[in-house]
Amino acid sequence: MLVQNSLSEVLRAREELFSRTNWNDPTSQLQNRVKGEDLARYFVLSDSERVGIQNTIRLLVSTTPYYLSLSDPSDPNCPIRRMIVPTKEEAIFSLEESADPLEEERLSPVRGLTHMYPNRVLLFSNHSCSVYCRHCMRGRKVSSNEERMEKSDLESAFDYIRNHPEIEDVVVSGGDPLNLADLRIEWILKELNQIPHVKICRLGTRNPVTLPFRITDAICQIIEKYNDDNLSIFCNTQFNHPKECTKETKEAILKLLKVGVSVGNQAVLLKGINDDEETMLTLHKKLLEMRVRAYYLYDPELIPGSRGFRTPLARGIEIVEYMRGKIGGMGIPQFVNDLPGGGGKITIGANWYLGFYPKTRQHVFRSAVTKKIHFSFEPIGSNKESYYPKISDEEWEKWKPR
Template identity: 40%
Template sequence: MKNNVTTPALLEKYFPLSAREKADLEQVVAVHPMNIPRYYLSLIRPDDPNDPIRKMCVPGSEELIVVGAMGDTTKDPYGDDKHDKGNGILHKYSYTALVVATEYCAMYCRHCFRKRMVGLSNDQTVRNFQEASKYIADHPEISNVVISGGDPFLLPTDVIKAMLESLKDIPHLNYVRLGSRAPVVYPMRFFEPELLDVLRRFNREKTLFVPTHFNHPREITPEATQAVLNLREAGLNVHNQAVFLRGVNDDPETLTELMNDLVRIGINPYYLYQCMPVARVRHHFQVPLKEGVDIVDRARQQMDGHAKRFKFIIGHDIGKLEICGRVDDKLILKQIHARSEHPEEASRMLIRQLTDNGGWLDDLPEVELA
């Protein structure tokens, strides 16, 4: 990881940059750091200026855009701040606690919805995991924990072991998730026997899941496939949470290939997230919902039952909303999770009027289906 590409000067050794590109890059990384493993950099096709792998890891001048035709942007579209219980704990849903274990990742993805904090010192990460586990133990309504970040697999193995050990004996905790993009961008982490042994031992006591984050079929390399196999052979379940991204996977053929390839290597397609309206992300990565719902439907027509199990999701401040489809120009959504302060909103249906540019729930007026 010490050899990651973190500056425009280092990037120039791999890709020629014009003076303007370099100046824009310097401006972007001053706000949102760059961090690219050389492994992931090797997946880029340097002769393709629109390469989807490059779009996800190399900063671009588009990140300087904070307003535009897509609508407003925000720093916190998922409502992390208002559900922050301190010491890295976000308690949005009564039954789930999310622990932000670190602000660091193996790679700083350009579409990240926590872009405001990843790679930057902040107060929203865990400082004392024993206290975090005490909060979880003191709330019997919590049935599962998500350890996220940043990327928890960037922590030392002994730290991961201690975190898991502190959760092992909480009786009302059914399972734990370790959310990570490391199998995609730095799969070599999962070639380490010590780490795999820690995960295997914990999984014997309490079920452990790894939700990962493949967005494009070219990310499913032999190395990534082996990393996933190592996790599966340790007994873990691996799920995938992709993000629907302009210029990366916004066509039926790419989405179909991605989901089929995930199933082929033993990963369960779980969520496809609508790109959030994050500042310096929305205006070059978000696909309008009117266009996106049709792309996803056409892709699903080509998939078998296992590949199409994923839910197309808006991760909104009010909770998680499944995008079910559309009737003419009316978008049909079902709320599948609601905030703990509004439990009555779970499982309700929402109908919104599609517009040409609307990419988020707040952009679409409420309408009746009839």
């Protein structure tokens, strides 16, 4: 039974939580994580949230005190709160949803490894995160002790990679790989560094956002040690809202940059959180200020209990179209859909290219800045005309140069 506390009681409970947490110590942050049964102490819950906490069909609830401090205790529409607290939509399993929409398990030759693309694999390093985001697309695995990756499981994964010389790129994800102990992280990076055909390692971690204090000098020294001529290490994180861009996160990002690790951002388009143009533009401006380059903007996956987060496909296209011309290209993410059924990622762009008019050999474009129509000629002798979508005579009359 969730007891409803007043706002004054919630504020006192937050103050007590924050004061007993050794703020800059990642271990203390993890030890003081707030679980589902405690959310009523730190939020004035809505009826929808109470139903969601009690009946969620997804992963466990947990947040660090740091990430909790970014949320509004009284506003159910607070974007950070929406990513922490379940709502009633999480209790609904729709017909179109699947626990594993990308069929990662079908594409898993050994436990904890997904081999979808010929030269790349995804290594599921662990099952734990600092914050269990409500939109997590691996809710079937994250927070479940049954999905714990033992050292023997990781050794089997490394053996598979060694025996497949076509694998050049390993994404280390989870859970959050930076929730592992330093020694385990060093072992994983050392193993990958010693496989001659593995050239790229990408760390998929949200800790720069949810637990920036985990980016310690010690972990940066480990990463720097194995970020060498044999292995290039990158980091992809997930900022979803400008409120997540704090001085603490910037300090964490700068530490990674100083040891030669390029940081990219993979945002998820989330209904009621960041599905408007100005929010997404502001987010990516702040990311560039932190020297984080835009990478992906994900269309939400069809996972159980996710109907409260999903947006029309057109929203992502409209947002990326709006951003063009208002921020440098390195601040504009690729809008991607990771196709259900294990089809891999595809990019979905705005319709700047309108087509080709064979009679004049001209391509027709729409400017992202002025919205006016512009023209360019196909080279003489080209054999690619059949590749382009054709413009009809009627359309040409509407657009042709005057």
